[in-house]
Amino acid sequence: MSNTDREDEQMREEKTTFGFWVYLMTDCMLFAGLFATYAVLRNNTYGGPSGFELFNQKFVLTETLILLTSSFICGLVVISARKKDMDRLVRYLAITGLLGVIFLGMEIYEFRSLINEGNSWATSAFLSSFFVLVGTHGLHVFVGIVWMLLLQWQLLFKGFKPIVLTRVKLFGMFWHFLDVVWIFIFTFVYLLGGLKL
Amino acid sequence: MLGLLTNFAHLSGKTDPVILGAQIALIGGIIAVALVITILGRWRWLWYEWLTSLNPKRIGVMYLIVAFLMLLRGAVDAFMLRLQQTIGSGGGEGFLDANHFQQVFTAHGTLMIFFVAMGLMFGIINLILPLQIGSRDVAFPFLNSLSFWLYLVGVGIINTHLIVGGEFAATGWLAYPPLSGIEYSPGPGVDYWIWSVQIAGIGSLLSGVNFFTTILKLRRKGMTLMRMPIFAWSVLGSMTLVLFTFPILTVALALLALDRTFAMHFFTSSFGGNPMMYINLIWAWGHPEVYILILPAFGIFSEIVATFSKKRLFGYTSMVWAIIAITFLSYIVWLHHFFTMGAGANVNAFFGIATMVIAIPTGVKVFNWLFTMYKGRVRMSQSMIWFIGFLFTFTLGGMTGVILSIPPADFQLHNSLFLVAHFHNMVIGGVVFGYMAGLTYWFPKMFGFKLHEGLGKAAAWSWIIGFLVAFIPIYMLGLMGGTRRFEKFDPSLGYHPLFVVAGIGVVIIGIGVVLQVTQLIYSILNNKKLADKTGDPWDGRTLEWSVSSPAPEYNFARLDEVNYRDEYWERKKTPAADLVKYKDIEIPKGSPIGMFIGIFAYLFAMAVIWHIAWIAALSIVIISAFVVARLNDDDIVKTIKASQIEKIESSYGGM
Ligand code: HEM
Ligand SMILES: [Cu+2]
Numbered sequence: 001m002s003n004t005d006r007e008d009e010q011m012r013e014e015k016t017t018f019g020f021w022v023y024l025m026t027d028c029m030l031f032a033g034l035f036a037t038y039a040v041l042r043n044n045t046y047g048g049p050s051g052f053e054l055f056n057q058k059f060v061l062t063e064t065l066i067l068l069t070s071s072f073i074c075g076l077v078v079i080s081a082r083k084k085d086m087d088r089l090v091r092y093l094a095i096t097g098l099l100g101v102i103f104l105g106m107e108i109y110e111f112r113s114l115i116n117e118g119n120s121w122a123t124s125a126f127l128s129s130f131f132v133l134v135g136t137h138g139l140h141v142f143v144g145i146v147w148m149l150l151l152q153w154q155l156l157f158k159g160f161k162p163i164v165l166t167r168v169k170l171f172g173m174f175w176h177f178l179d180v181v182w183i184f185i186f187t188f189v190y191l192l193g194g195l196k197l
Numbered sequence: 198m199l200g201l202l203t204n205f206a207h208l209s210g211k212t213d214p215v216i217l218g219a220q221i222a223l224i225g226g227i228i229a230v231a232l233v234i235t236i237l238g239r240w241r242w243l244w245y246e247w248l249t250s251l252n253p254k255r256i257g258v259m260y261l262i263v264a265f266l267m268l269l270r271g272a273v274d275a276f277m278l279r280l281q282q283t284i285g286s287g288g289g290e291g292f293l294d295a296n297h298f299q300q301v302f303t304a305h306g307t308l309m310i311f312f313v314a315m316g317l318m319f320g321i322i323n324l325i326l327p328l329q330i331g332s333r334d335v336a337f338p339f340l341n342s343l344s345f346w347l348y349l350v351g352v353g354i355i356n357t358h359l360i361v362g363g364e365f366a367a368t369g370w371l372a373y374p375p376l377s378g379i380e381y382s383p384g385p386g387v388d389y390w391i392w393s394v395q396i397a398g399i400g401s402l403l404s405g406v407n408f409f410t411t412i413l414k415l416r417r418k419g420m421t422l423m424r425m426p427i428f429a430w431s432v433l434g435s436m437t438l439v440l441f442t443f444p445i446l447t448v449a450l451a452l453l454a455l456d457r458t459f460a461m462h463f464f465t466s467s468f469g470g471n472p473m474m475y476i477n478l479i480w481a482w483g484h485p486e487v488y489i490l491i492l493p494a495f496g497i498f499s500e501i502v503a504t505f506s507k508k509r510l511f512g513y514t515s516m517v518w519a520i521i522a523i524t525f526l527s528y529i530v531w532l533h534h535f536f537t538m539g540a541g542a543n544v545n546a547f548f549g550i551a552t553m554v555i556a557i558p559t560g561v562k563v564f565n566w567l568f569t570m571y572k573g574r575v576r577m578s579q580s581m582i583w584f585i586g587f588l589f590t591f592t593l594g595g596m597t598g599v600i601l602s603i604p605p606a607d608f609q610l611h612n613s614l615f616l617v618a619h620f621h622n623m624v625i626g627g628v629v630f631g632y633m634a635g636l637t638y639w640f641p642k643m644f645g646f647k648l649h650e651g652l653g654k655a656a657a658w659s660w661i662i663g664f665l666v667a668f669i670p671i672y673m674l675g676l677m678g679g680t681r682r683f684e685k686f687d688p689s690l691g692y693h694p695l696f697v698v699a700g701i702g703v704v705i706i707g708i709g710v711v712l713q714v715t716q717l718i719y720s721i722l723n724n725k726k727l728a729d730k731t732g733d734p735w736d737g738r739t740l741e742w743s744v745s746s747p748a749p750e751y752n753f754a755r756l757d758e759v760n761y762r763d764e765y766w767e768r769k770k771t772p773a774a775d776l777v778k779y780k781d782i783e784i785p786k787g788s789p790i791g792m793f794i795g796i797f798a799y800l801f802a803m804a805v806i807w808h809i810a811w812i813a814a815l816s817i818v819i820i821s822a823f824v825v826a827r828l829n830d831d832d833i834v835k836t837i838k839a840s841q842i843e844k845i846e847s848s849y850g851g852m
Binding site for chain 2: 040046124
C-alpha cells in the first residue's frame with residue numbers, strides 16, 4: 001500500500017466507462033426523439049417529393065457498407081490497444097477515420113444534390129425531419145473524426161498512458177454506437193422510405 | 198456582419214418604467230457587488246476559492262446563491278402578475294398590458310422551474326449527496342463545474358433582455374407552436390427563451406450523468422443499494438428521469454430553433470408541420486420534470502422526519518419501491534396535459550388512470566412519514582414546520598391533481614385558474630417547502646452554523662399561511678370559470694374580491710421571504726453563537742453528520758466500511774477507539790475552463806439569437822479548443838498531506 005489515498009486506475013477506468021455508457025444512453029434518447037419525429041412527419045410531404053422519389057438506395061447501401069467496415073476496423077483498434085501494439089493501433093485508427101471521412105463526404109454529396117434539385121429542408125416537414133435526423137448522425141460522425149485525430153495526437157505524444165487507452169476504448173464504444181444508429185436510419189428511413197406504399 | 202443587431206436601434210427606442218427599474222436594479226447590483234469585492238480585496242479569493250473550484254461543496258453554494266437571487270426575481274414577477282390581476286379584475290387598467298403580462302408570466306414560470314427549483318435541487322445535491330454516500334467527490338468533478346456554468350449561462354440569457362432592452366417570449370413557459378414559431382413571434386423573445394432553457398438543460402443533463410454515475414459507482418465500501426440513505430435513493434430516481442427526459446427537451450427545443458432560424462417545418466402550421474408533435478415532446482419531458490424536482494424533496498423529508506423523530510425511518514423498503522414506482526409511472530402520464538387536444542377517449546382513459554395510480558406510491562410515502570413520527574420523540578424544529586406545511590398542502594394538491602386527471606373533469610378545468618392553483622400547490626407546497634426544509638436541516642453542514650430557529654419558524658408559517666390565502670381563492674376562481682393567463686377580467690364576473698384575498702396571501706408570502714432574508718443575515722452576524730462545533734447538531738443518522746461542519750475539502754479523512762443503514766447512528770452507539778494513521782489524499786485541482794466554456798456558450802447563444810453566424814461559429818471553435826485543452830491536461834490533482842489532515846481532523850475532534 002502506498003501512502004496516498006488516490007483513486008486507483010481501475011476505479012477511474014470503471015467509472016469513466018460507466019459514465020460514458022450512461023451518456024450514450026442519453027444520446028440514444030436524443031435519437032429516439034428524432035426518430036419519433038421523423039415517423040410522425042415522414043408522410044407530410046406537402047405536395048413535394050416523398051422518400052420513394054428521392055432516395056438512391058444503391059448509393060446509401062455503399063455508404064452503409066463503408067460505415068460497417070470502419071466499425072469492424074474500429075474493433076481492431078480496440079484489440080490493438082489492449083495488446084499495446086502501437087503500430088497497428090495508429091494504422092487502424094487512421095483507416096477508421098478515413099472511412100468515416102468518406103462516409104461523411106458521401107452524405108454531404110447526397111445532401112447537396114437534394115438541395116440543388118430544389119428539395120431542401122424548407123420544402124416540407126418530411127424533408128425537415130429527414131435532414132435533421134440524418135444530419136444529426138452525420139454531426140456525430142464528424143465529432144468522432146475529430147476525436148480520432150486527437151487520439152492520434154495523444155498517442156503520439158503520450159504513448160500508452162492509461163487515460164489514453166481508456167479514451168481509445170470509449171472512442172470504440174462511440175463509433176459502434178453510431179454504427180447501430182445508422183443501421184436504424186438505413187432501415188427505417190431509406191429501406192422502408194424507399195418502398196412505394 | 199452584426200446580424201439582427203443592425204436594427205437594434207428601433208428596439209431600444211421605447212423604455213417603460215418596469216424595464217427601466219429592472220435595468221437599474223440589475224446593473225446597479227452588479228456594480229455594487231464588484232465594488233464591494235474590490236474594496237475588500239477579494240478578487241483572488243473569489244477566483245481561486247470559488248469561480249474555478251471543482252469542489253462540489255463550493256459549486257453547490259454557488260448554485261444556491263444564484264437560485265436565491267432568481268427566486269427574488271421570480272417572486273417580484275409573481276407579485277406584479279397578481280397585482281395586475283387584482284387591479285384588472287376590478288375594472289382598472291393596471292400597469293401591464295396584455296403583451297407585457299404574457300412576457301412576465303413566461304419569465305416567471307421559466308425562472309421558477311429552471312433556475313430556482315433546479316438550482317436549489319442541484320445545489321443541495323452537490324453539497325450533500327457525496328457526503329451521504331460516504332464519497333470524497335462526485336464522479337466527474339470538471340463536468341460538474343461545467344454543468345454549473347451552463348446553468349449560469351441560462352440565467353444570464355434569460356436576464357439579458359432586461360439589460361439590452363427588447364422583448365422576452367410572450368408564449369407561456371413551454372412556448373407552444375405555432376404561436377412560438379417565427380410567423381407569430383417574429384421578435385427575438387422566443388429565441389432568448391429557447392437558448393436560455395437549452396443551454397441550462399444541457400447542463401442539467403450532464404449533471405444527470407454525473408450524479409447517476411456517482412451514486413452507482415462511488416458509494417462507500419459496504420454501502421449496498423439497500424443501505425443507501427433515502428435521500429440518495431430519491432436523487433437516483435430523479436437523475437434517472439433526467440437521463441431519460443432531458444434529451445427529449447433538447448430535441449424539442451432544437452427543432453423549434455431550427456424552425457425559427459432555418460425555416461424548417463417541424464411545428465409550423467403549414468408545409469406539413471405538426472405542432473402537436475412539439476406538445477408531445479415537451480410534455481414527455483415536462484411531466485417527468487416535476488417529478489425530477491419533487492423526488493429529492495421527498496428524500497429530504499424522509500431524512501428530516503427520521504432525524505427529528507429520533508427513530509429509524511418507517512418502511513424503508515417500501516419507500517425505495519415507491520421511489521422506483523414513481524420514477525417509472527411519471528414517465529407514462531404526460532398526455533394528461535392535453536386531454537382536450539383530441540387524442541380520443543381510450544387514450545385519455547389510459548393516461549388518466551396511469552396518472553391516478555401515482556397517488557398510490559405517493560400515499561405510501563405519506564403514511565411512512567406519519568408512522569415514523571408515531572411514538573417517536575418528535576422535535577418541532579423549523580425543518581419539521583416546513584414538513585408539516587408540506588404534508589397538508591401537498592395532500593391538498595394531490596387531491597386536486599387526481600380531480601384533474603379525470604378527463605371529463607379536465608375538459609372543464611383545463612387552462613383554468615384551478616390548474617394554476619393545483620400546480621402551485623405542488624411546486625410551492627412540495628418543491629419549495631421541501632428544499633427550504635432541506636436547507637435549514639443541512640445549513641450547519643454547509644456553512645458551519647445553524648440558522649436562527651425563531652425567525653425560521655416564523656418564515657415557514659408565513660409561507661404556509663400565505664400560500665393557502667394566496668391559492669385557495671385561485672382554486673375557487675377556477676371553479677367559477679376563471680381562465681389562466683389573463684390580465685383583466687370583466688368586473689361583472691365578480692372575481693375581484695377573491696383576487697384581493699389572493700393578493701393578501703402573496704403579501705404574506707412576501708413577509709415570509711423577508712423573514713428568510715432577515716434570518717439569513719441575522720444568523721450570519723451571529724454565526725459564533727449559532728456555530729455547530731460537533732458536526733452533528735440534530736443527532737443525525739447518516740454519514741454526512743460524521744464529519745465536521747462545514748465538511749473538510751476531502752470530506753472523509755478515512756474510508757471506513759459501512760455496515761448499517763443508519764451507519765452513523767450505529768457508530769455513535771459503539772464509538773470506535775482505534776487510531777489509524779491518516780494518509781495523503783489526492784483531490785482535483787481547480788480549473789477555470791468550465792467558466793471559459795460558459796462565457797463562449799453565452800456568446801454563442803447571443804450570436805444565434807441575433808443571427809451573427811461568424812461569432813456563433815467562432816464560439817463553437819473556441820469551446821472545442823477549451824475542451825481539448827482540458828482533456829490534454831494531465832496535471833489535474835493536488836495532494837493534501839497526511840500531517841495537514843491530522844491537524845484539520847484534530848481541531849474538531851470528530852471520528
Ligand atoms: C411565490 C409565490 C408565487 C406566486 C404568487 C405565483 C403566481 C403566479 C401567477 C399569478 C401566475 C400566472 C397565472 C395565470 O396564468 O393566470 C403564475 C404562473 C406560473 N408559475 Fe407561479 N407563483 C409563485 C411561485 C411559483 C413557483 C415556486 C413556481 C415553480 C417552481 C411557479 C411556477 C409557475 C409556472 C410554471 C407558471 C405558468 C406560467 C405560464 O402560464 O406559462 N410559480 N404564477
Ligand atoms: Cu403532468
